[in-house]
Amino acid sequence: MHIAEGFLPATHCVAWYLASAPFVIHGGRRVIQQSKEQPEARLLLAAAGAFTFVLSSIKLPSISGSSSHPTGTGLGAVLFRPPVMAFLSTIVLLFQALLLAHGGITTLGANVFSMGIVGPFVGYGSWRLARRFGWSDRVGIFLALALADFTTYLMTSFQLALAFPDPVSGLAGAMTKFLGVFAFTQVPLAIAEGILGVLVFRVLLDIAGPELQRLGVVPALPEAVA
Amino acid sequence: MTRKRLTTAALLAALVLIFGMSLAFGSQHTSTATPFGGTDSVATAAIQQSDPDYVPWFQPWFNPGSAEVESGLFALQAGLGGTVLGFAVGALWGRRHPAPARTGD
Numbered sequence: 001m002h003i004a005e006g007f008l009p010a011t012h013c014v015a016w017y018l019a020s021a022p023f024v025i026h027g028g029r030r031v032i033q034q035s036k037e038q039p040e041a042r043l044l045l046a047a048a049g050a051f052t053f054v055l056s057s058i059k060l061p062s063i064s065g066s067s068s069h070p071t072g073t074g075l076g077a078v079l080f081r082p083p084v085m086a087f088l089s090t091i092v093l094l095f096q097a098l099l100l101a102h103g104g105i106t107t108l109g110a111n112v113f114s115m116g117i118v119g120p121f122v123g124y125g126s127w128r129l130a131r132r133f134g135w136s137d138r139v140g141i142f143l144a145l146a147l148a149d150f151t152t153y154l155m156t157s158f159q160l161a162l163a164f165p166d167p168v169s170g171l172a173g174a175m176t177k178f179l180g181v182f183a184f185t186q187v188p189l190a191i192a193e194g195i196l197g198v199l200v201f202r203v204l205l206d207i208a209g210p211e212l213q214r215l216g217v218v219p220a221l222p223e224a225v226a
Numbered sequence: 227m228t229r230k231r232l233t234t235a236a237l238l239a240a241l242v243l244i245f246g247m248s249l250a251f252g253s254q255h256t257s258t259a260t261p262f263g264g265t266d267s268v269a270t271a272a273i274q275q276s277d278p279d280y281v282p283w284f285q286p287w288f289n290p291g292s293a294e295v296e297s298g299l300f301a302l303q304a305g306l307g308g309t310v311l312g313f314a315v316g317a318l319w320g321r322r323h324p325a326p327a328r329t330g331d
Contacts, residue, residue: 002266003266004282005286006283007273046310046311046314047315047318050306050309050310054304057301059300060248063247063248065253065254065261066264066268095303096303097286098287099299101290106284156269164273166276167276181265181269185265188247188248192244202230207315207319
């Protein structure tokens with residue numbers, strides 16, 4: 001989902017920067033606030049950030065014959081709310097833009113918007129919906145990670161279509177073209193990320209139950225409520 | 227306990243299956259110039275094809291230069307993330323499993 005350096009017109013770069021900035025600034029504040037209010041959750045915060053750091057570095061093969069990487073933002077969005085992931089994703093994307101020539105400084109705003117904002121918000125929304133429907137937290141986590149991953153790539157396709165509409169078929173035609181590049185490839189990867197998320201969540205339930213309760217991720221035990 | 231382990235094994239098997247099938251079926255597609263090329267570069271190529279006049283107006287300030295160096299830097303990213311993740315999980319585990327008081331021997 002990295003839009004390469006220089007591959008968006010300057011006006012688009014500025015617009016995406018402006019759109020992303022409030023989320024990232026708010027997210028940065030939330031990270032500081034969070035670690036002050038709940039110091040015991042700092043380890044989970046580090047784990048959520050590290051999870052995204054690892055997953056976005058691994059390019060995986062897909063049935064489409066091309067390869068792509070997961071985003072890992074759904075987990076942190078469920079644990080700490082989406083704005084925190086806007087901030088953490090910005091760190092990941094900066095690292096890749098500066099050291100790996102993946103993505104870029106000019107396209108950072110656009111890439112943060114897809115991976116750090118749209119993905120986490122959709123992931124968190126799916127988690128909440130699953131909860132409302134009374135589905136198990138495993139199903140909720142699966143949907144959160146899979147959909148955060150998938151919608152990140154939908155957003156990238158939209159951003160590219162907006163910048164490079166097809167001369168004949170316009171925005172819709174270009175959208176179809178970029179979805180052809182990203183969406184099909186991402187389906188198995190998003191499913192795999194959802195499964196991995198369930199595995200990680202099971203481990204966290206084992207070792208960080210009280211922290212997850214205090215964050216409101218899993219319901220608190222009756223005796224734990226003051 | 228056994229049911230829990232079975233679930234873990236089934237989830238891991240599903241992951242292996244997804245990527246096994248991806249490698250097996252994906253190699254039959256020749257949509258990209260290089261097998262399993264990155265979608266990021268496929269998108270870039272699509273832009274250059276549809277808008278040949280578009281000139282990227284900014285270049286990466288640093289380029290790893292070779293695929294080897296690049297893969298090393300990606301490994302560094304995964305290694306850093308894995309280290310922090312491992313530390314966090316280990317430290318959380320330690321909270322739940324405090325070391326037993328030494329009885330001396």
